[in-house]
Amino acid sequence: MGRYCLRLIEDKFEADCPHVYLPAANRAIYLREGAVQIETPDSGLLVTAGAAWLGDAPLAVSALHQGATVWRWELTETDGAAGLLTAAPAARSTEKLAADIELDDRQEWLMRIDRVGFPPGGVALTHVHQGPGIRCVLHGEISIIVDGKTGVHGPSQAWLELGHEPVLAPTTDASDTAFVRCFILPRGCKSRSSIRYVLPEDKAKPKVQDYLVFGERFIELPYDSFP
Numbered sequence: 395m396g397r398y399c400l401r402l403i404e405d406k407f408e409a410d411c412p413h414v415y416l417p418a419a420n421r422a423i424y425l426r427e428g429a430v431q432i433e434t435p436d437s438g439l440l441v442t443a444g445a446a447w448l449g450d451a452p453l454a455v456s457a458l459h460q461g462a463t464v465w466r467w468e469l470t471e472t473d474g475a476a477g478l479l480t481a482a483p484a485a486r487s488t489e490k491l492a493a494d495i496e497l498d499d500r501q502e503w504l505m506r507i508d509r510v511g512f513p514p515g516g517v518a519l520t521h522v523h524q525g526p527g528i529r530c531v532l533h534g535e536i537s538i539i540v541d542g543k544t545g546v547h548g549p550s551q552a553w554l555e556l557g558h559e560p561v562l563a564p565t566t567d568a569s570d571t572a573f574v575r576c577f578i579l580p581r582g583c584k585s586r587s588s589i590r591y592v593l594p595e596d597k598a599k600p601k602v603q604d605y606l607v608f609g610e611r612f613i614e615l616p617y618d619s620f621p
């Protein structure tokens with residue numbers, strides 16, 4: 395097994411923020427608010443609120459006149475740079491969550507970013523996934539119950555799921571709930587759901603959550619400093 399760091403950073407760009415430069419990395423970007431222009435060495439793309447981008451190229455990112463809030467996931471070596479924007483006076487970064495994860499180096503992997511939504515009182519029945527990932531709440535509230543311990547997460551709050559630990563996830567009765575997640579999955583999961591229900595009696599029950607996959611791409615793991 396190789397050890398890596400999966401990190402979620404929130405970047406806030408002031409209106410008309412000039413270009414900010416990011417090095418090459420396995421990366422997913424979700425536009426929480428506003429819009430940004432993302433330029434790679436061979437392409438350019440306007441990304442607006444509610445949309446996402448995936449890639450591994452070095453980036454030049456600039457905000458439009460209304461400014462922008464970006465959620466940025468990066469997979470790096472465990473001793474890699476923190477990824478915060480430090481040389482851009484019109485932008486500021488906050489690390490929402492960083493977690494060391496283990497990935498089987500014999501496996502080939504992909505990165506996926508998607509949105510999961512629930513009606514009021516919806517529940518994700520006890521389940522596992524095929525790989526680890528960091529989630530962050532858009533709106534509403536979700537409880538994550540793992541091994542008898544409960545964590546409650548509201549808007550803009552992030553948490554890690556390792557994938558192999560069974561999770562029960564009820565949401566608030568007061569409103570709809572939605573979160574965005576980026577996770578690392580075996581390439582065999584391409585275009586397929588990664589969820590597996592743990593309890594036999596849950597497999598035939600109606601599932602209330604809905605999914606919107608923004609994108610997925612095959613990745614090469616960064617070199618690991620801890621063999």
